[in-house]
Amino acid sequence: MLRKSSWLMAPCLAYMLVMYVTPALIMLYSPFQNGVGSGIASLGEALVEPSYQRVMMTTFRTALVVTVVAVLLGYPTAYYLSRLPSEKVGKYMLLIMFPLWTSLLVRTYAWIALLQDAGVINSTLMSTNLISNPVRLLYNSGSVAIGMVQILLPYAIVTMYSVMVGIKPRLSQTAQVLGASPVRAFWHVFFPLSLPGLSAACLLLFIMGLGFFVTPALLGGRRDMMVGTLIQQQVVLLGDWNSASLLSIMLLAATIILLFVYSRFARLENLVPASS
């Protein structure tokens, strides 16, 4: 029955084939053609190029910091929601999802309005005489992290919640009647059972963080350039499609490697909230 209906996926598959797979393959192929550019023609050269290495390091570091912060902030929230009776969760979820329905650009510019020298935070601090000169809050790795965490937090919460909600409250009660204090019941029973959600959230956020473009480009300084911004510069400013696609390949490779490593330890389905 189900097999016969698989053609229902055909429109979507056709679209993805034309609009995603083909361009990706072209991109993978193009660097090995000669063309205009900075002279970096091969993956090997790209990997040892110091400026690329620096950008890659920044990218990984930022993604890591953002992932850790967002997961730490999201875990207690997801825990709390997963212990609520299901009819009460809806309105909280609505609040959590709400930022996702606001344009990314709007949210990023809002951070600029808040953080800039003449922004809301600095002018408030100055008017209360806490500081005499504006503090530099914008265009550094801190502002990038703040902006990215804010955008990624809902994904972290929803991913962890979907695993936690499957952990029966009864288990924690059982642990307590067997002699575990509430804190020990959490660490011995709830936490280990929530690890699939935690690791899925980490992976999801890290991969999403690697490819971030708008937020680091608008909130970051020159020294905080991430690979997404670099790719955009190569294409738009320098017209160097070769380098751009080499960088894209490196990004894609990093993602595939991460997914592969993850799949060795956990089920990939955990990455999709609806599956659990």
Add this chain to the structure above:
Amino acid sequence: MSYLSLIDVEKTYASSAPAVRNVFLEIERGEFVTFLGPSGSGKTTTLSMVAGFILPSSGRIEVGGKDITHVPPHQRNIGMVFQDYSLFPHMTVEENVAFPLRMRGMSKKNITSRVGEALEIVGLSGFGHRLPVQLSGGQQQRVAIARAIVYRPAILLMDEPLGALDRLLRDRLQLEIKQIQREMGITTLYVTHDQSEALTMSDRICVFNEGEIVQIGTPSSIYEKPSNVFVAGFVGESNFLECRVLTRKSDTPDNTYVLGFLNSASVRVKSERDLPVHGEAIAVVRPEHIRVEPTSVQPQTTEVAFQATIRDIIYRGESSSLQAILPSGQIVTARIPSRSVSLSPNQQIHLVWETRDMVLLPNDKRPEAVIEAAE
């Protein structure tokens, strides 16, 4: 002195009628007490208050004379088994059973030997390294039992532990649980809504209805001397015959009543109960106490006979259920041997039973409503 006491315990969940109220219960050390009652009658709520998951709205719970009402669950030293086993899915069988010992800071060596003992008691010695998902339901419940007794708790609570298992397995585990309980001398509260389970396992049964204990007593006293219509209908099958008290001769220990039944002869019955003369009453007769006789046979002086017409005979395996209709229109069920070939529908018969097998109850509720609630 009793070991576990529930003193006027009441629990009201947010903005609704009390889920449990007026619970007074005194349990001896080593006693096996069963909570029996229909769904929603407050059995789990009462058990949860003993476990410490739920704080009573009022009243006290004492163990060995000490008030434990406000002691958190992990400090109560109580063992518990749930219907859904509630094993920790990320731990092996051994780790599950070792959990309460680890929480008590026992040394590795002692833990290993105790876990081994407990698994042997429940007959799962070779299964230590399996995960719960690799076990059948019955095996999982055995692990849960091992885990609940391995630290030799003072009290064992079991909430419908066999509810998810099939008939044969239930019968076997009933015996095993009873044996373990007796050998360890562990005070046990056991929840079930299966009356035969309650009757076979318990020292005493506590029948719950609508949040209250309606009768406490030994299995035989609950079955043979139900104190109200609800218990008579819920524990075992009963026929409820409405009648009127015609005369009463007060005496000790028993009063002698003459009862009038609609469209039937009057009957002389002894009962401990105080019933007003001319008041309504209900006479309860168990189907297995009723004999079916030809109309030609006259009853003994210690017996009553009711004229009836057979309506239906329902085959039930070890016996059959005969349904007969009285002249009053009421239907009475009798248990008869399965191979009673001489009986057939529309036949005129006598339903005969000993007067001492009748239990007389005040007519406080319509029995039909009660029977429906019990089913």
